[in-house]
Amino acid sequence: MIIFHEVNKHYGKFHVLQNINLHIKQGEVVVIIGPSGSGKSTLVRCINRLETISSGELIVDNVKVHDKKTDINKLRRNIGMVFQHFHLYPHKTVLQNITLAPIKVLGIAKEEAERTAMYYLEKVGIPDKANSYPSSLSGGQQQRVAIARGLAMKPKIMLFDEPTSALDPETIGEVLDVMKKLAKEGMTMVVVTHEMGFAREVADRIVFIDQGKILEVSTPEEFFSNPKEERAKNFLNRILNH
């Protein structure tokens, strides 16, 4: 589904992603962890070409993302993305946030798009907020709307970049629950998170990245009980003991 082959990315002279090789299968949930500034966001953002790679090959859903001729808008229909700071459209209601892309990108009729939107709002547990504006919702509710907005495009892949890092502790759970449900239903997910409980429970594989390099790819059991890399051990110690 997602294949990184010898991918490198530079910001000017800075080598953010170094020789990335990673193969993510359909239906897999891959959690990416690593210290701040290690390149986690950059890695995820390359998948839908919010960032362009400098060399190597990146193939998503059988399409070459790195190829200039690729119709990126078409590819992006199949890839939902959830950001740390939600990025809901403040001038639109929850329902309008969710239906905009299905109507404008997929050309779906408004009524049908609204029905789909309501279906996903039920799924994330806030159908009663359909006509509210984002500013009147809590962080957890906003993030669930953002997830529903992504799902309404019926994507094949969902990308999450620290979806709970900007939330109050008491609302983190409600967002993680939605993500768990999604994982169980077989969605292909790439998740950057510091929620180790989530990673342990839901991930099929953990990717540990540091200074732009993938240092370890393993199952949660292996990774948490017996990390192979020294830096992964240190990272886990720091993050689990505070």
Add this chain to the structure above:
Amino acid sequence: MLNFSILIDHWDMYIEGFFNTIKASVFAMIASLVAGTIIAIFRIAPFRPLNWLGTMYVEFIRNIPLMLIVFVFFFAPSALGLRINSFLAGTLGLTTYTAAFIAESIRAGIQAVPKGQMEAARSSGLTYVQTMWYIILPQAIKIVIPPLGNQFLNLVKNSSVLGVIAGLDLMYFGDLISSETFVTFDVYIFVAMFYLLLTIPLSLSVSFLERRLAKNR
């Protein structure tokens, strides 16, 4: 006391000037808003040559005195053997000049919309133009209204430059009445009052809009 007989005796001239000032201002407002929006989009579009053109325009035009620009519109056609009426030349000069400032206000407004909005919209498959239209511009407009209001106020006042090329506006008729009557102070006080008749409601409606927008945020 003000000599109101001047106002009464020259009422027709004042009114003609007043309406020409309105005409020039309204035309220049609309035209400079359209031109300014296009130039702003040039400046931020993801295409270098357009950025360059937009920047050239803004830097060139806003660093030249308005009067010189009006002169160019007035004298350049006659140098080429064409005739242009002074009202039109003045209004075009005013438009050209104001468009540069409006472009800057709009560009700043667009760039004040958080970057994440563009990313969220683009990652959902919307094109750049769709994203601009449905997501960025509606938010930018709210940010841009106060500075745009100021540009429009400046525009109304700057329209007095038409007077210099006999553009039949308020200022022109003011000069005319003054040279006929040999009165200066009173004549120009009445001119000022007519300007205030335009600028005060404009200024008030901008503050009103500003407050409305602040509320539903």
